[in-house]
Amino acid sequence: MGLSHQLHPSAAIGTVHLKVKSLQTSLSFYTEVIGFQVLRHEGAIAELTTDGTHVLLILEESEQFHSLMSRNVSGLYHFAILVPDRKSLGLSLRNLAKHNIPIGQGDHLVSEALYLSDPDGNGIEIYADRPRETWQRDEQGEYIMTTDPVDIDGLLTVSADAHWQGLPPATVIGHVHFHVGDLRIAKQFYTDTLGFDVVAHYGGEALFISAGGYHHHIGLNTWAGKGAPAAPKNAVGLRYFTITLPNTNELDDVVSRISEAGIPFERQNHMVSFEDPFGIGIKLVVNDIN
Template sequence: MTIHSDTKLGHVRLRIANLEKSIHFYKEIIGFPVVQQHGSEAHLSVEEGEPLIILEEIPNAKRLPERSAAGLYHVAILLPDRASLASILYHFADKQVRIGQADHLVSEALYLSDPDGNGLEIYRDRDRSDWNVDSSGDYVMASDPINIENLLTEADEHSWSGLPKGTIIGHVHMHVADLEETEAFYRDVIGFETVGNYRAMQAKFMAAGRYHHHLGFNIWAGKDVPPTPATAVGMTYYTIKLVNEQEQNDLIERLKQANHNYRQEGNTLWVIDPAGMTIRFV
């Protein structure tokens, strides 16, 4: 069974080493308002309601060597339009922030990391009519350089005023221990469709509703790597927003048929995937 086409992602919870330092970064560099702060955590969002990112300070948090465990590669923040991407690019230049960038054909993306090395992508989508598929049904993507001069014509030099309304978590990209096992779990149990099987780059992209990807998986940290421990900085969980109660019931049935453990708390399901990452279904 395929998961509902309107399935989206919700907030991501990140473990960090210093809350004050991280709040400054996410507020002043990325442009998130802090909508709630208490104890060792802060909630970041651009609109009222559910946060997009929750930061949690972990005592004596370790930072693992890059690409040494299964876990977060990056959280991708989707902007509502190209002008917003141009505006934040001007802002990064003003702040002298070093970034990566790529034109993926389906999108244009900027890359950076937070103070703990948690990867972030900030991107805008091209119109779906411009997305192409190959003979296998995979979306045609690339990592070409962005036409920066053309992008910057979309916004005024000092127009940045933080992340705009309409900003959401577009996708989450993760290091995993086994690509085939991960794909089978998310396809056969969770219900996502593989929309990109990129063998040359050892990655698979999966989505609901033929999006270019809600979830990205790679084995760039190595095959059979262990999960990121809870004592290290990284991702605690990410959220998948089911569209209705029937979708949740169907998911529970598939989990039972697969003999895959889950925990239910009211309307929330907690599931750990084959790579050891926690998924929060709401």
């Protein structure tokens, strides 16, 4: 794959747009339990932030949205909130415990992560990265990641003298992870067309990809079943996520590949909307912080 087919190293995940059944319920959860702030709230849509400027999460309510009884469709597995340090992760852990939220956890060597679900069953990861210089690669050049128990006592100790004030301003959406129906098709789309690099495999059932050498911006798995169909449009879950690019030249490069691949898209100035092969909505946006 030539360099022209690689995403710019500063490409990242920007915003996640979720469909929820009750905006009031979700707003309480995402502000009090997770720690976002409301930036804008108009009608059935609310935009959430951590720094008072950038929208990280959009919540959209409709009485037509319904929960899925089983997880046998493509779509959101979880979206991952990246906090700046272990102390922040420890504070999140303390706040989740205070609200009696059941959590899962995993030390992935490159990061430490807490897992939970929102009131609609949307998966959330809150995590802190270990220093990049400690990340290790195997002989194939792929990152070595695992799922070990998190040092919960260490997180509680490092945050013992700090006070919970919500998510820190430097918080971002670190990655998104999806159920897909076919890993080969997913790999072709996300690497050949969009330009992400493969950074890790997890058996034959999961693939991790990124830009700029990150441990992963997108996870893809077939755990919902091979051939899992697209989620119904009126189901709760992800409407779209955004990939931020540094300038319009980079945007034009990706758009030309999308066009060559015959993928329908809509363009409005510096934003391009389309779907992956599994019905997952994606928007490419030019970053406003140059």
